[in-house]
Amino acid sequence: MADSIEKRVQSALNDIRPQIQMDGGDVELVAIEGSIVKVRLLGHCAGCPMSQMTLKNGIEAHIKSVIPEIQSVEAVH
Numbered sequence: 001m002a003d004s005i006e007k008r009v010q011s012a013l014n015d016i017r018p019q020i021q022m023d024g025g026d027v028e029l030v031a032i033e034g035s036i037v038k039v040r041l042l043g044h045c046a047g048c049p050m051s052q053m054t055l056k057n058g059i060e061a062h063i064k065s066v067i068p069e070i071q072s073v074e075a076v077h
Contacts, residue, residue, distance in 0.1 A: 005067065009037055012063045020045060027059060035071040037063060
């Protein structure tokens with residue numbers, strides 16, 4: 001089951017990756033701990049003041065819309 005969730009999360013990240021890359025950034029899956037997805041923001045996203053909005057309104061919103069069992073997406077460094 002965890003493997004299928006990981007594949008679903010990777011697929012969801014791949015869905016939104018082009019928009020993030022258009023702004024010079026990227027996102028990498030670090031871990032899935034229960035219902036929390038941990039990602040690392042890369043490139044221009046790494047220090048951007050808007051990265052928290054990108055994380056919550058973009059990445060988290062999309063992942064939760066396609067994988068309802070995910071409750072939160074958090075950035076790690």
